[in-house]
Amino acid sequence: QKEVEQDPGPLSVPEGAIVSLNCTYSNSAFQYFMWYRQYSRKGPELLMYTYSSGNKEDGRFTAQVDKSSKYISLFIRDSQPSDSATYLCAMSATQAGTALIFGKGTTLSVSS
Amino acid sequence: GAVVSQHPSWVICKSGTSVKIECRSLDFQATTMFWYRQFPKQSLMLMATSNEGSKATYEQGVEKDKFLINHASLTLSTLTVTSAHPEDSSFYICSATPGRGGNEQFFGPGTRLTVL
Numbered sequence: 677q678k679e680v681e682q683d684p685g686p687l688s689v690p691e692g693a694i695v696s697l698n699c700t701y702s703n704s705a706f707q708y709f710m711w712y713r714q715y716s717r718k719g720p721e722l723l724m725y726t727y728s729s730g731n732k733e734d735g736r737f738t739a740q741v742d743k744s745s746k747y748i749s750l751f752i753r754d755s756q757p758s759d760s761a762t763y764l765c766a767m768s769a770t771q772a773g774t775a776l777i778f779g780k781g782t783t784l785s786v787s788s
Numbered sequence: 789g790a791v792v793s794q795h796p797s798w799v800i801c802k803s804g805t806s807v808k809i810e811c812r813s814l815d816f817q818a819t820t821m822f823w824y825r826q827f828p829k830q831s832l833m834l835m836a837t838s839n840e841g842s843k844a845t846y847e848q849g850v851e852k853d854k855f856l857i858n859h860a861s862l863t864l865s866t867l868t869v870t871s872a873h874p875e876d877s878s879f880y881i882c883s884a885t886p887g888r889g890g891n892e893q894f895f896g897p898g899t900r901l902t903v904l
Contacts, residue, residue, distance in 0.1 A: 708891040719794075719881050719895035720832070764831065768891050775822060776893055780831040 682779030695752040699765035794896035811882030817862035818884035
């Protein structure tokens with residue numbers, strides 16, 4: 677079993693839809709959880725950063741962490757064509773200086 | 789804030805030559821920088837972790853004599869691909885962490901290397 681599992685998609689939705697992206701993980705020591713957005717041929721951009729369980733909201737984006745289920749989610753409300761990108765979940769067990777474990781990424785396409 | 793730059797953004801070189809890629813944290817000091825490689829439509833593959841003033845730690849399977857990493861200051865790390873071959877063609881991305889307690893990593897825009 678891989679440490680982090682993420683459905684690669686592709687996921688296609690119409691503009692305005694609510695998008696749900698998910699990752700599961702096996703290492704119960706993970707405490708830091710991140711979501712990155714990567715446009716084609718660009719470096720990943722940090723969208724959300726969460727420590728431990730709970731929800732975090734930033735504009736149209738909401739990140740949820742359920743450590744008991746080893747499951748994290750990213751919700752995108754009122755999706756826009758500009759949200760079309762690959763979304764990567766990432767996590768780590770310890771603080772700064774340690775490498776992140778990435779999911780494979782989910783490719784999202786939002787049509788207008 | 790938290791901007792990371794990379795230079796060059798793309799490079800084409802002949803087989804057998806060496807290529808240096810720079811990664812700079814522009815508005816913060818990076819105690820740790822990471823180098824990744826990414827193939828088309830695949831996720832990031834960690835190559836090495838570098839801490840300022842220390843030798844880099846390479847992931848299993850990454851040749852440290854081929855991919856030379858230098859982290860000379862808190863804002864600059866370099867990756868040199870020595871004696872490049874066509875199979876080294878890839879997208880190389882660096883990231884940096886401010887090390888202020890959290891573990892966010894901020895990524896550079898990437899460097900596309902093509903070896904002819």
